[in-house]
Amino acid sequence: MKWFKFAVLNTLRNRRRSATTLLIAALGTAAILLAAGFAEYTYQGLAESAARDAGHLVVARSDYFQHEEDTPLQYGIDNYPALRSRLLADPDVRYLLPRIQFSGLVSNGDKSVIMMATGIDPDSEFLIKGPFLNMKEGSLLSSAKSDTPQILVGEALAKTLKVHPGSGLTLLASTTDGALNALDVQVRGTFSTGVPEYDKRALYTDLETAQRMLVTQKISQLGVYLSDMKLADDDRARIEATAGKGFTTQTWRDQAFFYKSVRELYNRIFGALGGIIAIIVLFVIANAMSMSIIERTREIGTLRALGTLPQQLTRIFAMEGAVLGGAGALVGAVLALIVSVILLYAGIQMPPPPGRSVGYPLSVSINPLIYALVVLGVVVLATLCATLVSRRSARKPIVEALNHV
């Protein structure tokens, strides 16, 4: 305790220098925490979005994930009701969303455009996933029967085909037998997913229409929604076993290519940024400690003459580094917390990222574990830095230190 008190008093010798050092450590810590919080928020958002789109787990025939299909639904699930009953018996399973993926052409009579269609269970899909589509015109699909099958069309696709809610279109696609099939449909609404390139091809219809189009009772895959997203990894093997032989289960992470690539990119960018900030903070602390040590060379000689061991002196300087780094890190953490809370309520929008048409809120996660690790990291690095800087001075010959001018 006496050593610590001595270290604290030493940091107060040159208050202006200590304050400057502390401020830089605080700003560095705050910058690292805000960058980490922003990355964390982005990861969370992307993870939730990915899990919401695909399902916490995705069940399909094993070949579905491994091979390209020669004909539509070649590797589809053919006894969906039985599979559904088995999976819903699992205590962690809350909802199941069947989907049919198919492609073909969509035509307005004058022009035909490639489409990437998804057959969904409309009531469940929109109930469970919430407003995942940004409706531009018209209304969402529903399971209510209508004379003409209904579809939702991507905003850019609607523009290409010059259609609006109520317009008629024709879908053309290969059946599961490889024959060509056509179906007249009516546009119920247009939507934007936020990815313009996807909106040029995207189309949603109900499961029944998709099965009619492909002349089959199969579905492509089944999205499984658990009571908690975090259960996905733990429950995966059990769900796969419950699905039965010939089925494979993937987690949302396996399906989230965008999430993985963004995470990898951000980890590198923010990792490098954090490293640079940490180096700057360390240089500032090292510089402050060096100046302080040089100024106290005679005192070091005196303390050594009085019987202080070099390692005890090094310990004092290490504590000084820890005090400066720790105080700076704590101030930085408070600063980052304040900024994060302000951002939470400020509602600042970031511009759309490349390849997207909608921005996203600028928000920063407040993760106690990250705060603790960053503060601890700054303290440890500052301590190591002060230790390295002081080692030589603590071992300087006493007579030389006492005669230092």
Place this chain on the structure above:
Amino acid sequence: MSEHTPVISLQGMSKAYNMGEGRVQALSDASLALPPGEMLALTGPSGSGKSTLLNIAGLIDTPDTGRYLLDGEDVSQLDETCRTLLRRNAIGFIFQGFNLVPVMSVADNIDYPLFLAGINAGERKRRVAEMLEKVGLREQAQRRPDALSGGQRQRVAVARALVKWPRLVIADEPTANLDSHTADQVITLIRELCHAEGAACLVATHDDRLSTRCDRVLAMRDGYILPDAPFTHLAAPAVAA
């Protein structure tokens, strides 16, 4: 160790320093013995080797040749850690420039050697209070050194040197920065406390007022202790009871 064993016995000490391309002989074949309670003054011009001899006696420098017995034990070959621990327990230092730790209070400065020695808090508190009383600084215990006069600071340094009941006190020009009245007070204090504690005291000084108050005076020149130097017993060495 008998009652008559010298606290320190330096035999044939020599020390040379590299200075540029040359080598300067700072100390040549110096020998002396200092019994308990004796106050010995080393006098001589600057560069005569006083400080070098003091540094070697205080175990903060090592001789090139010679043998050093501290309380009868040969300490010439000790490694740095052992020398540090020996300084911590057996040697007190009084510096010309006081060399107090500015961020510590008067009481903490005096307490520091006891803390280093691992003495428990209660005993330290008692001994610091006792020493503050002896040096007349009880009222200034919580002040910082920069709030004290030069004489008061040197009294703190004396208290710091003697609080651990050392066997040897090394004082390098302890009155050089003090006016004559204050210097006289400090000399009296060092002498009384050393005698009272039975500590041998080795003083380097230019100050005749100080040297004439010592039990013995040795003159030095060019690294040698002069054979025809005034060798005066001004007072009988007071051996601690």
